[in-house]
Amino acid sequence: MSDETVAVAEKLKIPPRKGFWAECMVQHPGEAALLVASYDALSPGEAVAWVKSLFQLASEALVPGPVDAFGPDGDYWGWTARRLSRGEPCLVSVRNPDVAAQWIVTPVIFLPMAGRDDRLLPPCSGAFACPAGWPGHSGCADG
Template sequence: MLVKPPQRGYWCECWTENLAEEWPPALLASFDAYSSAQADRWVAVVLPTTSPALDADASDAAWEWLYDGRIETRRALLRSEPCTVSVTHASTRITWTNRPVLFLPLMHRQGAELPACAETFKHCRTH
């Protein structure tokens, strides 16, 4: 049986946090990137599309990152370091995170010998 090794990549997330209320942060989106360029591009594509909806300060911060801060994000990703990009609009902070991860391959259930414990699994029914 051929087993694939883990694959290096990046787990990317977009979170919002209401700074005025004591609500927990909310996950808006996540993305699995298989290269530093994909992880960097994910934020770089989303920020300009959201900037028209932001107030002037937040929009300026977004464009400043795109023109000046993005290179530091690229360098961090190339060094396999986590990085974040945040903008604050009114009382909402939007944060994009990119973290290096190892993606583990999944075992295909057909044509493979499953471990003995798989036969003892009992499916639970809920009513």
């Protein structure tokens, strides 16, 4: 974290917190992957529960018959939670010939959100711009 961000966090009296960022990406052959969902979790168990529920739903739609994820010890979901607890990222995927879905969970540090009072915003706050081509977003100011 930059000194400016730390100063803002101290003024707001909201400390940064550890958590997990999970994303679900879908990709058709020959096309770029598309972010279809994201989730911020406070614990490995919460992150795994989100991924597991979407994995089961997508598996039913993409693959005929029962599907489960298997880890080295036969318990993929427990294995995933243990990896996250150690600060290691995880990947879960399911695919068929027409589409692939994958979930990526990464340990992160969530910074406190600053209010819209310009005096409290760190200098980097104006540097973000929405990527071109985001559906429904023509830019941060009007998206």
